[in-house]
Amino acid sequence: MSIDRGLRRLALRTLLAAFPGPSAPDWGLDLLADGLAGHTLFGTNVSDPAQLAQLTARLRSARPDALIAIDEEGGDVTRLGHRTGSAYPGNAALGAADDPELTRQVYAAMGDDLAATGVNLNLAPTVDVNTAAENPIIGTRSFGADTALVARHTAAAVAGLQSAGVAACAKHFPGHGATVTDSHLELPTVDAPLELLRSRDLPPFAAAVAAGARAVMSAHIRVPALTGDGPATFSRAALEGLLRSEYGFDGVIVTDALEMRGAAGAAGGIPKAAVAALAAGADLLCIGAVVDRELVLAVADEVAAAVGDGRLELVRLEQAVARNAELAAWAAHARVTRSAGPELTSQELGISAARRALLVDGEPAALADPLVVQLISGYSIAEGKVPWGLRPFLGEVEQIDVVASEVTADELIERAGGRPIVLVGRRVHEAAASRGLAEKLAAAWPSGVVELGWPSAWRPEGVRAFLVTHGASLASCRVAAEALGLVTERQDVP
Structure with a gap:
């Protein structure tokens, strides 16, 4: 079946690809020029700040408004510090110190670090309430086990990041903190009534929305009372009904990596997962870390085909593209007007914060x-x-x-x-x-x-x-x- 090239270009504008190594491959640049929304960077892409700045400049030479995303949470999840460890304590330490102004300062400093290297979308903060102490994937990535504490630090983190001109992406909606399995490996289930979600897991996302978060990431978790048999990423009730209609979020909904078993395993592969996510209300799709040209085109072609055969409405695809373009425009402006960093150096600020925790x-x-x-x-x-x-x-x-x-x-x-x-x-x-x-x-x-x-x-x-x-x-x-x-x-x- 022939693929409409116009639809393929629209589909590309919803995708975040990735590539290995410190240099951009030709195919990554070619796809950006053809409409690809951007790339997610991982530790393998980062050698040092100067190299990273050169890499992001090279990506933008192909597409000036490219979204360049990274998972820089500080603490245990760091890409900038993947060779040595992060200069900043993570969320659990900031929650233990429980000073929202300190959290704002730390996230502003991380934002300055990212903006200086050309990154404009940080897939952080993690705003899950870690109510399951044995949670294998969240843990110290969370500000804590208390909902109100997590909510106030969420607002501070979003404000800090975005003061530096880097878009914040609050994750993992509607809350990954009560799980005891890892959605990278399987589809976790949070068997809780909606009333409990509203009182325990959702207030930090409401705080992120109120703080002006430019993006929210969906979780590959199943909440039977909300999502039925599938993950939140594929749930229109979760994304359109709860996040947009009830909580009033009008920014970009980003998916967690579609290569994860919680998504690809539930949908029958990454291309079908992309269609399901877009149909549910997601806008920007993280394909994953192991990506090549063929996979990106396969995903784009599946999305285009879904529009052609009625599985995905054209208006929904166009809506996602428009939201992503608005985010890219905000990031381009904010990159020019980002604020100055805190008075302390990043090392001094990180040590000071760690001592308090x-x-x-x-x-x-x-x-x-x-x-x-x-x-x-x-x-x-x-x-x-x-x-x-x-x-x-x-x-x-x-x-x-x-x-x-x-x-x-x-x-x-x-x-x-x-x-x-x-x-x-x-x-x-x-x-x-x-x-x-x-x-x-x-x-x-x-x-x-x-x-x-x-x-x-x-x-x-x-x-x-x-x-x-x-x-x-x-x-x-x-x-x-x-x-x-x-x-x-x-x-x-x-």
Whole structure:
């Protein structure tokens, strides 16, 4: 079947593609010139700020109003800091500090960093209320488990980002915080009545809308009371009914990556997922991270074919294109008139914010000159392989990396040779092996724990000191090392 080229060009204007590496491929530039809305950048696209600025300028040479998106949340999900860790603590730390003005400043600084490199759409902030402590994909990406707290920090984050001329995208509507599965891998279900969603999960999105967020991202989660058997991304009741009609959002609805199992798996492939999302009310479609020219054209052609055979109304496609063009126009103007950054440098601001989030129980001074033991753990797809831990700040202090299930407390005590032991990990309490190791060490030896993940009330009996950073950013790890007396040169910032 022949594809109408005009419809294909319209379809391209709803798509965010992606490509690997620090340079734009010819096909990525050609598609931009042919109408592609833009690209999403990932860690593989970023070497340093100068390179990133050159890359975005190259993309805009093909399409001056290209939308260039990135997931820069600070904390555990960072693209600018994917080689070292983020200079800014993430949402959980900002929520723990609970100063909305600080959150605004941090997000304004992140926005300045992005604007300086030519990025104009940040797929952040995460505004999910993390009510499921065992949530495998949100956790420290959330401001907290309290709805009102998350809502006030959502408003501050949106204001901060957009003051720098970078569009904010509040995610993941209608709320991913109550899930215990990862939508990258399957379609999670939140089996809650709408009344609970309205009181627990939705107020942060209302706050984002009130703060003027230019975009909201849909979640690939199933809420039977709202979305039926499919994900919110494919639900007209969720996107048009709830988000637009009830909450009054008139900006761009962005999809989470359509390659995720929660979308592509539910629809029968990425092209069909794109049609379902547009029909439900989405405007800008993130294809995913693994993208090539053939996939982009397959998606565009499926959308065009859907208009031809009646699965998608032309007016709906045109509406999406118009919203995306309005966002691109706003970003182009805002890029010229962005505000100056905060008085503190990004490093100073990040450290200051991380200090305010640090929780210290016990006496870190009892752990002088320790053996530092980092508990090796996995990483989520959203995070990627970003470095974390205290190693950059240890100087001559020894650190070893271990798998909790492959080492005993006695072996670590022998290795310590009389030194105290500091365990460093993320969600130490969740896995039986890491929890048991910490408890045995605390009962038998001068020991401490540095928790860099989602916090809990658990403390191993006998532990000399227990530190909670609310995230594993570079800034958060530094302040933990400071509190343990391991950083010899303290940076004196507020």
